[in-house]
Amino acid sequence: MNFLSNIKSTGKHLLAQTYYNWANTYIQQGEYQRALTACNTALQHVPTFLDAYLLRGTALTQLGEHEAALSEINFVLDQNHKKMDALTQRGLVYYAIGDFAAAVSDYNVAIYLNPDHTTVLYLYRGLAEYAQGNLSAAISDYNAAIRCDPNNVVAYRRRGDVRVKQGQLSEALSDYFTYLERGVMQGFKQRNEVKTLIGELRRQI
Numbered sequence: 001m002n003f004l005s006n007i008k009s010t011g012k013h014l015l016a017q018t019y020y021n022w023a024n025t026y027i028q029q030g031e032y033q034r035a036l037t038a039c040n041t042a043l044q045h046v047p048t049f050l051d052a053y054l055l056r057g058t059a060l061t062q063l064g065e066h067e068a069a070l071s072e073i074n075f076v077l078d079q080n081h082k083k084m085d086a087l088t089q090r091g092l093v094y095y096a097i098g099d100f101a102a103a104v105s106d107y108n109v110a111i112y113l114n115p116d117h118t119t120v121l122y123l124y125r126g127l128a129e130y131a132q133g134n135l136s137a138a139i140s141d142y143n144a145a146i147r148c149d150p151n152n153v154v155a156y157r158r159r160g161d162v163r164v165k166q167g168q169l170s171e172a173l174s175d176y177f178t179y180l181e182r183g184v185m186q187g188f189k190q191r192n193e194v195k196t197l198i199g200e201l202r203r204q205i
Contacts, residue, residue, distance in 0.1 A: 016049050019039070020051060020055065023036075023039045023056075035056075035058075036056060036060065050079055054072065054076050054089060057073045058089060066093050066096055066097050070093055073089050084114045084117070087106045087107070088110055091103040091128070100132045101128075103125075104125055107124055122148065123152060123158070135165055142156075142159035143159070153186060157183075160172040160173075160174075169201050173198060
């Protein structure tokens, strides 16, 4: 009986993983409702599959259902309060609903728990600090993101935005040029936005 039970359990986990993989693919394709359905099916097979709850939270976030997303992510953190991707995801939801202080708090914990995987976390925390008007803190985080990964081009762009606010126009120009030079894979819209900013700054200097 134990042998048969193990086979049945293995089969359920394989099915759950398959549906989870499909959900990830749907997320990447922007098909969030289909991702949600795939996550639901994965959890029917393995109700303890924490990553499926977290991915369901991602789909709900993209669908604008932030309270439902927070419920999923909080459940995951109740089971494992040190799960970095859950803290990161909850920070993104808090940012989306305008609770920037809560977002910073989650990023603080995630950075403390994972000091070697922080370039994106510093970037996210910088965005939340900037949204609160904490320009010096935002600059500090963007600097840290760039130290961790000199090719984090978004950090250059966002640091440039802060420097414009601080009146450091030449430094902002330098950051925007670095973004264009290193960010060749960035989207057409994003690159054009930065080119427009450069043109505006050149007229002011």
